[in-house]
Amino acid sequence: MQASQIAFYILGVFAVLCGIGCISQRNPIAAAMWLVGTMLSLAAMYVILNAQFIGVIQVLVYAGAIMVLFLFVIMLLNLSQGQDDLRKWPLWVIGAALVAGVAGPLLALRGYTGGRLASEVTGAAVYTDPAAALVAGPAALRATVERGVVGAIAEPLFRTYLVPFEITSILLLAAAVGAVVLAKRKL
Amino acid sequence: MLLGPSLLISAILFSIGVVGVVIRRNAIVVFMCIELMLNAVNLTFVSLSRYHGLSGQVMVFFVMTVAAAEAAVGLAIILAVFRHRQSVDLKHMNILRG
Numbered sequence A: 001m002q003a004s005q006i007a008f009y010i011l012g013v014f015a016v017l018c019g020i021g022c023i024s025q026r027n028p029i030a031a032a033m034w035l036v037g038t039m040l041s042l043a044a045m046y047v048i049l050n051a052q053f054i055g056v057i058q059v060l061v062y063a064g065a066i067m068v069l070f071l072f073v074i075m076l077l078n079l080s081q082g083q084d085d086l087r088k089w090p091l092w093v094i095g096a097a098l099v100a101g102v103a104g105p106l107l108a109l110r111g112y113t114g115g116r117l118a119s120e121v122t123g124a125a126v127y128t129d130p131a132a133a134l135v136a137g138p139a140a141l142r143a144t145v146e147r148g149v150v151g152a153i154a155e156p157l158f159r160t161y162l163v164p165f166e167i168t169s170i171l172l173l174a175a176a177v178g179a180v181v182l183a184k185r186k187l
Numbered sequence B: 001m002l003l004g005p006s007l008l009i010s011a012i013l014f015s016i017g018v019v020g021v022v023i024r025r026n027a028i029v030v031f032m033c034i035e036l037m038l039n040a041v042n043l044t045f046v047s048l049s050r051y052h053g054l055s056g057q058v059m060v061f062f063v064m065t066v067a068a069a070e071a072a073v074g075l076a077i078i079l080a081v082f083r084h085r086q087s088v089d090l091k092h093m094n095i096l097r098g
Helices: A003-024 A028-048 A052-077 A089-111 A114-122 A136-158 A162-183 B003-023 B027-052 B055-085
Strands: none
Touching (some): A003 A028, A003 B003, A028 B003, A052 B027, A052 B055, A114 B027, A136 A162, A136 B055, A162 B055
16 A cells, blocks of 8 residues: 555544544634644645645645634624534434445445446446546546646636536626625625 | 545535534634535535546636635625624524614
């Protein structure tokens, strides 16, 4: 087993533990800090998965901007004193049932491999070599080597996904205006 | 080679987020659990992008943008509700008009 694989497993366990800490802490600030831990370990996992740009963006946007916004609102509303924050037991049963029904089948994915993905995509019964069946993956690696991490992402972002990208800018403008309007005391 | 483990971690993180949304009453913590679920889906996108090309990473980019917009608007709504009710308890958010 390679060192990067071992690091990936350790980071995965750390991400899950931080997620459990996030939902079990009474203090909202502590919950936010646990969530930052999850996001930072996910950023490191993205780097191991050859998505360095996404890892950097994860640290900057998620762990930086969005979580600072959360902490800002928590501290502004002064919510840190303890209150009874957990719901009554029927909802716990509903939560357990949801997890058993939705995530339980997903746990079977732990043995999923690239070869199985390739045979499902191509329809071939035998497990083929993923690099031969799914040419987009090796092509992406080559593009990253040739054009750099940012350049390789910029190419599909500004060609194939140009229209969604522009719509996203309208969404951000609408969200900024909406946030100002909602948070203002009087219009 | 890390496809299976990352899909497994993503499923576990998503279910932790679902449980958090269901059992917590603090609206801000519920929002954080939604962010946790979005992060879990992002991990799936990134792990599959090694086989399906860079489109998956572009999708993660869009998900992060939408999450930022959602956090801004959602926290503004929570602020507005807090001004009316002096609480962010979801038990008290049961009427549409304050």
